[in-house]
Amino acid sequence: MKASWDIFCSVVDNYGDIGVTWRLARQLVAEHQCAVRLWVDDLRAFEKICPEIDIQQQRQEQDGVEVRHWSSQWQAEAAADVVIAAFACQLPHAYMEAMADRERAPLWLNLDYLSAEDWVSGCHGLPSVKFRGVQKYFFFPGFQPGTGGLLREAGLLERRRHFQADRQARQDFLQGLGVTPAANSRLMSLFAYENAGLGSWLEALAADAQPTHLLVPEGRILGDVQRWLGVESLAVGSLQVRQSLTVQVLPFVRQEDYDRLLWCCAFNAVRGEDSFVRAQWAGQPMLWHIYRQDEDIHLDKLEAFLALYTQALSPGAKAAVLALWQAWNTEAAMAEPWKNLLQHWPEVTAHAEQWCLEQGSQADLAAALVQFYLNWI
Structure with a gap:
């Protein structure tokens, strides 16, 4: 079975956060056959780069990605196999509990900001905090070997x-x-x-x-x-x-x-x-x-x-x-x-x-x- 992925995006700077996560979500589906849910707290910003988005819908599908509106009224959801908190956004507490309640803990990643600084390769992939036994890891995009690389679709x-x-x-x-x-x-x-x-x-x-x-x-x-x-x-x-x-x-x-x-x-x-x-x-x-x-x-x-x-x-x-x-x-x-x-x-x-x-x-x-x-x- 293909792995399930949840990507959480809190839109801070208008379009950069959603721009990165939307490209990533589509690529994971198209090139790696992953089942991806993209949780976004600002669908109006999302609509700017994807006009097909219906800002009134809590749940919809675009380009094979399940797009979910991440609102303050969080409903209970099962945690995915891989959980990405984009740019250190804070996951809903109820979702973190769901991660800890899984029979097998998910891979929890903080997809960090892009940087060329020397320390990035030393921190890439290292463990971060834990929540009830669920370990979070740093994942750094970067320009040099030893980092996570850059977003680039095939071809x-x-x-x-x-x-x-x-x-x-x-x-x-x-x-x-x-x-x-x-x-x-x-x-x-x-x-x-x-x-x-x-x-x-x-x-x-x-x-x-x-x-x-x-x-x-x-x-x-x-x-x-x-x-x-x-x-x-x-x-x-x-x-x-x-x-x-x-x-x-x-x-x-x-x-x-x-x-x-x-x-x-x-x-x-x-x-x-x-x-x-x-x-x-x-x-x-x-x-x-x-x-x-x-x-x-x-x-x-x-x-x-x-x-x-x-x-x-x-x-x-x-x-x-x-x-x-x-x-x-x-x-x-x-x-x-x-x-x-x-x-x-x-x-x-x-x-x-x-x-x-x-x-x-x-x-x-x-x-x-x-x-x-x-x-x-």
């Missing part, structure tokens, strides 16, 4: 390369979103948290000799874009031109379409965790807006990734990437770091593809989770 990179090589497919996809960039423009995407440094970057793009068509999916950065443009409102479908810069607001799209959007662009600014990983699979230059944490501890996480990501770059290109990412994540002026990056564009572009291939040669997160369970039983 993803092949589909991406095929799409990027098919000019007509890219054009049809963009036209479906109402996007018709000029032939000589640099297509870029911007998905980020609020950032005071945005204005200086947009000024640089507007003054550049090469035109830029900037695609901005609706989200938290729109207020900063609107202020820089000096317009009263900025809604989905808005198209604004300032010198060499065209800004276009896109609707929030399902995950598969967001992947294709990243594949179409020559540069992607992303945020959080899910879009951060998907930008890496796009094989294009990127910029990560990391989620801010108290006492700036997120900057340690940023530095750890940059040390790994820039290792193979020449000194000049490495310095350019570091300066841009550090400026963006400290809300500093972006014009000079951006101009400097453009001086190393060919190398940075080639490096993005090479990094993607290197990461793609490692075991993916879903496969690593399944193997951990098989080893555990």
Whole structure:
């Protein structure tokens, strides 16, 4: 019999938590024949990335995954063979009791946040707390051997390369979103948290000799874009031109379409965790807006990734990437770091593809989770 899996997702940062768990749940069903229940406490956020979700339903099926609304009125449920608490969310106490009451205790995992910090590989797979004899384990996604890897569906990179090589497919996809960039423009995407440094970057793009068509999916950065443009409102479908810069607001799209959007662009600014990983699979230059944490501890996480990501770059290109990412994540002026990056564009572009291939040669997160369970039983 195939193993049953329960994945619990408490939506904290709008879409990152549900984005990761929804991709994982589907992959476990499609590629590993697992029976998966995905418990989500915010179906409205889920609906944004999966429009088929009925926010009124307590129980429904999507892509082979049983989606359950995780509400405060918890009803008694039997615990699964594998229980994943995504990003350290607290399971319902009654469910934890159900785990302890099983004849055979389940595998209980805390699927943690993605990090490139050195300590991750040392903590990955270690036991954590116990509840009535049920042992919880740490499970860390990561970029190096000894971690849980990254979410990557089977054949993803092949589909991406095929799409990027098919000019007509890219054009049809963009036209479906109402996007018709000029032939000589640099297509870029911007998905980020609020950032005071945005204005200086947009000024640089507007003054550049090469035109830029900037695609901005609706989200938290729109207020900063609107202020820089000096317009009263900025809604989905808005198209604004300032010198060499065209800004276009896109609707929030399902995950598969967001992947294709990243594949179409020559540069992607992303945020959080899910879009951060998907930008890496796009094989294009990127910029990560990391989620801010108290006492700036997120900057340690940023530095750890940059040390790994820039290792193979020449000194000049490495310095350019570091300066841009550090400026963006400290809300500093972006014009000079951006101009400097453009001086190393060919190398940075080639490096993005090479990094993607290197990461793609490692075991993916879903496969690593399944193997951990098989080893555990």
